[in-house]
Amino acid sequence: xxxxxxxxxxxxxxxxxxxxxxxxxxxxxxxxxxxxxxxxxxxxxxxxxxxxxxxxxxxxxxxxxxxxxxxxxxxxxxxxxxxxxxxxxxxxxxxxxxxxxxxxxxxxxxxxxxxxxxxxxxxxxxxxxxxxxxxxxxxxxxxxxxxxxxxxxxxxxxxxxxxxxxxxxxxxxxxxxxxxxxxxxxxxxxxxxxxxxxxxxxxxxxxxxxxxxxxxxxxxxxxxxxxxxxxxxxxxxxxxxxxxxxxxxxxxxxxxxxxxxxxxxxxxxxxxxxxxxxxxxxxxxxxxxxxxxxxxx
Amino acid sequence: xxxxxxxxxxxxxxxxxxxxxxxxxxxxxxxxxxxxxxxxxxxxxxxxxxxxxxxxxxxxxxxxxxxxxxxxxxxxxxxxxxxxxxxxxxxxxxxxxxxxxxxxxxxxxxxxxxxxxxxxxxxxxxxxxxxxxxxxxxxxxxxxxxxxxxxxxxxxxxxxxxxxxxxxxxxxxxxxxxxxxxxxxxxxxxxxxxxxxxxxxxxxxxxxxxxxxxxxxxxxxxxxxxxxxxxxxxxxxxxxxxxxxxxxxxxxxxxxxxxxxxxxxxxxxxxxxxxxxxxxxxxxxxxxxxxxxxxxxxxxxxxxxxxxxxxxxxxxxxxxxxxxxxxxxxxxxxxxxxxxxxxxxxxxxxxxxxxxxxxxxxx
Ligand SMILES: Nc1ncnc2c1ncn2[C@@H]1O[C@H](COP(=O)(O)OP(=O)(O)OP(=O)(O)O)[C@@H](O)[C@H]1O
Ligand SMILES: [Mg+2]
Numbered sequence: 001x002x003x004x005x006x007x008x009x010x011x012x013x014x015x016x017x018x019x020x021x022x023x024x025x026x027x028x029x030x031x032x033x034x035x036x037x038x039x040x041x042x043x044x045x046x047x048x049x050x051x052x053x054x055x056x057x058x059x060x061x062x063x064x065x066x067x068x069x070x071x072x073x074x075x076x077x078x079x080x081x082x083x084x085x086x087x088x089x090x091x092x093x094x095x096x097x098x099x100x101x102x103x104x105x106x107x108x109x110x111x112x113x114x115x116x117x118x119x120x121x122x123x124x125x126x127x128x129x130x131x132x133x134x135x136x137x138x139x140x141x142x143x144x145x146x147x148x149x150x151x152x153x154x155x156x157x158x159x160x161x162x163x164x165x166x167x168x169x170x171x172x173x174x175x176x177x178x179x180x181x182x183x184x185x186x187x188x189x190x191x192x193x194x195x196x197x198x199x200x201x202x203x204x205x206x207x208x209x210x211x212x213x214x215x216x217x218x219x220x221x222x223x224x225x226x227x228x229x230x231x232x233x234x235x236x237x238x239x240x241x242x243x244x245x246x247x248x249x250x251x252x253x254x255x256x257x258x259x260x261x262x263x264x265x266x267x268x269x270x271x272x273x274x275x276x277x278x279x280x281x282x283x284x285x286x287x288x289x290x291x292x293x294x295x296x297x
Numbered sequence: 298x299x300x301x302x303x304x305x306x307x308x309x310x311x312x313x314x315x316x317x318x319x320x321x322x323x324x325x326x327x328x329x330x331x332x333x334x335x336x337x338x339x340x341x342x343x344x345x346x347x348x349x350x351x352x353x354x355x356x357x358x359x360x361x362x363x364x365x366x367x368x369x370x371x372x373x374x375x376x377x378x379x380x381x382x383x384x385x386x387x388x389x390x391x392x393x394x395x396x397x398x399x400x401x402x403x404x405x406x407x408x409x410x411x412x413x414x415x416x417x418x419x420x421x422x423x424x425x426x427x428x429x430x431x432x433x434x435x436x437x438x439x440x441x442x443x444x445x446x447x448x449x450x451x452x453x454x455x456x457x458x459x460x461x462x463x464x465x466x467x468x469x470x471x472x473x474x475x476x477x478x479x480x481x482x483x484x485x486x487x488x489x490x491x492x493x494x495x496x497x498x499x500x501x502x503x504x505x506x507x508x509x510x511x512x513x514x515x516x517x518x519x520x521x522x523x524x525x526x527x528x529x530x531x532x533x534x535x536x537x538x539x540x541x542x543x544x545x546x547x548x549x550x551x552x553x554x555x556x557x558x559x560x561x562x563x564x565x566x567x568x569x570x571x572x573x574x575x576x577x578x579x580x581x582x583x584x585x586x587x588x589x590x591x592x593x594x595x596x597x598x599x600x601x602x603x604x605x606x607x608x609x610x611x612x613x614x615x616x617x618x619x620x621x622x623x624x625x626x627x628x629x630x631x632x633x634x635x636x637x638x639x640x641x642x643x644x645x646x647x648x649x650x651x652x653x654x655x656x657x658x659x660x
Pocket of ligand 2: 356357358396476
C-alpha cells in the first residue's frame with residue numbers, strides 16, 4: 001500500500017494534510033526492521049525446512065516411498081499416530097478440567113496448580129523421561145510388582161504415552177486459562193439463571209466460548225506429541241519396529257548414515273508442522289469475526 | 298441506536314404470575330468482610346422497587362442472593378410465601394439482567410433470547426414454532442425487530458441491554474432482577490430506556506427489583522425506593538416519601554442536593570449558636586440535632602428577622618439560579634444556598650437566609 005493511501009486526509013476546502021500515525025516509524029526504519037525479520041526467518045526457519053524436503057527427494061519419488069513404506073518406518077509412523085491418539089485426548093480432558101477449575105472456581109492450592117501446569121515447559125524433556133524410569137523401571141518401587149503382573153511400562157508403548165502426556169500437557173490448558181479468566185463467570189451465571197443444567201451450561205455456553213482456543217491448543221499439543229524426542233527417547237528403548245516413534249526412527253536412520261531415508265521420514269514431520277500452521281491460519285482467517293466475538297465485547 | 302418509540306399496547310408477553318417477595322433479616326459476609334447486615338424488605342406482587350445506594354452498599358449482593366447465585370450467611374427469602382433459599386438457581390425462575398449484560402457472544406440475538414426456552418427438559422420445552430413466535434414477539438417488545446440474526450458484538454450498548462432484558466423475560470420469570478441495567482449508557486439513552494422499562498413493567502407486571510446508584514432514575518422509575526448504605530437499608534418509601542421525608546442525613550444527602558448545619562433544639566424550636574432561628578423543631582426532642590435543607594428551599598432575609606447569617610465564600614452559576622457557598626456560625630460550617638439570578642447584590646459579603654422547608658435529624 002502506498003503511504004499516500006492512508007496517511008492523507010482531505011478536509012473540505014482545505015489542502016491535503018499529511019499525517020503519519022505517531023507510532024509508525026520512518027520508512028527506512030520500517031524497511032530495515034522488516035528485512036531483519038525476514039532474513040532471520042529465512043536463515044533459521046525456511047532454509048532448514050526447504051533443505052529437509054530437498055534431501056528427502058534427492059533419490060527421487062521411488063526412494064522416498066520406499067523409505068516411508070519400509071516396515072520399520074511404517075511401524076514408527078503407526079506408533080506415533082497411536083501415541084498422539086491417546087495423549088492428545090487425555091490432555092484435552094485434563095486441559096479443559098484444569099482451566100475450568102482455575103478460571104471459574106476459587107479453591108486452596110489454585111496458584112500451585114497454575115504453576116505446576118507450566119512444569120513441563122521448564123523441565124528438560126530428558127528429566128521427564130527419567131522420572132518415569134524412576135517410577136516404573138525395574139529398579140523402582142513399583143518395578144517388581146509390575147513385573148510380577150506382567151505389565152511392561154518402560155521400554156514399551158505405555159511409557160512412551162506417559163512421557164508424551166507429561167511433555168504436552170500444558171498446551172491445551174495454557175491456551176484456555178487466559179481466555180476463560182478473561183471471560184469470567186458471567187455467562188455461566190446467566191445460563192444458570194435461565195434454567196440451564198450444569199451439563200447444558202458446559203456444552204452450550206462454556207465450550208463454545210472457548211472452542212477456537214481449544215482447537216489451537218489441540219493442534220499445538222498434537223504437533224508436539226508427534227514430534228517429541230527427548231522424553232520419549234529415554235523411555236523408549238529404541239526397539240526397531242516396536243518402540244520407535246518417528247523422531248526416534250529419524251535419528252536411528254541418520255546415525256546409520258542413511259540420510260535419504262532419514263530425511264524422507266523427517267519430511268513427514270515437517271509436513272505435519274506446516275499442516276498445523278496452515279490449519280491454524282486458515283481458521284484464524286475464516287473465523288476472524290467469531291474469534292473476535294469470543295473475546296470480551 | 299434507534300429512537301425508542303412507545304410500546305404497542307396490543308402486544309403482551311406470557312408471564313409467570315407475579316409473586317410477593319419477602320426478605321427477612323438477610324445477612325451476607327464474604328470471608329470476614331460483611332456485605333449485608335440484616336436486610337429485611339417486603340415487596341408486593343407486581344411492584345417495581347429500586348435499590349438505590351452508593352457503590353459497595355450491597356445492592357448487587359442482595360440481587361444475587363434473590364437470584365440464587367449466592368447464598369446468604371443468615372436470613373430467609375420467601376417467594377410467594379414459600380422458602381426460596383432451598384431452590385436452586387434454575388428452579389427459582391427469576392429473570393436476571395446483569396450489570397454487564399452477559400450475552401452469549403457465540404449466539405445470535407435470536408438464540409440468546411431463545412436460550413432459556415431451548416434448555417428446558419424435553420417435556421416442558423415449547424415446540425420450535427412456538428419458541429420462534431415468542432422470541433420474535435419479545436424482539437418486537439424490546440424494539441429490536443429485524444436484528445435477530447446479529448451477534449451481540451454487532452449491537453450498540455443500548456441494544457445489548459434490551460436483548461438481555463428480552464432474554465430474561467423469555468423464561469416467564471416470577472421475579473425480574475435488573476442490576477444497573479443502564480449503567481454503561483449515555484444520559485439520553487438512559488432516559489429513553491427508563492421510560493420504556495416502566496412501560497414494559499406496566500405491561501408485563503413482573504415483581505421487579507431494579508438496582509441503580511442514580512437517584513433520579515430511582516425516583517422517576519420506581520413504585521418504591523429502597524435506599525441502602527454500607528449493607529443496611531436506610532429507608533424504604535415511595536419516591537415522594539424518600540424525597541420529602543428522608544429518614545436520615547444520609548438519605549437526605551444522597552437524594553438531591555443538601556446542606557447541613559449543627560443546631561440545638563430547645564423546647565421545640567431550633568437554635569443556632571444559642572440564637573433562635575424561628576424554625577420549628579418538627580417534633581424533635583430537645584438536644585443537639587442536624588438541620589438539613591435543600592439549597593433551593595431557602596429565602597433571603599433582609600428585614601432583620603431571625604435568620605442564618607453567613608459569609609459568602611464562592612459564588613457560581615447553577616442552572617437557573619446563583620449558587621452561593623457560605624461560611625456560617627462560629628465554627629464556619631460550609632453550606633450552599635441558591636439565590637435568584639436577578640436578586641440585587643447586597644452590600645458586603647454577608648447574607649442572611651432562612652430555609653422554608655427543612656428537616657431536623659436528632660443526633
Ligand atoms: N465475591 C466477593 N468477594 C468479596 N467481597 C465481595 C464480593 N462481592 C462483593 N463484595 C463486597 O461486598 C460489598 C457489596 O458489594 P456489592 O457488589 O453488592 O455492591 P454494589 O452496591 O452492587 O456496588 P456497585 O454500585 O459498585 O455495583 C462490597 O464491599 C464488596 O467489596
Ligand atoms: Mg453492583
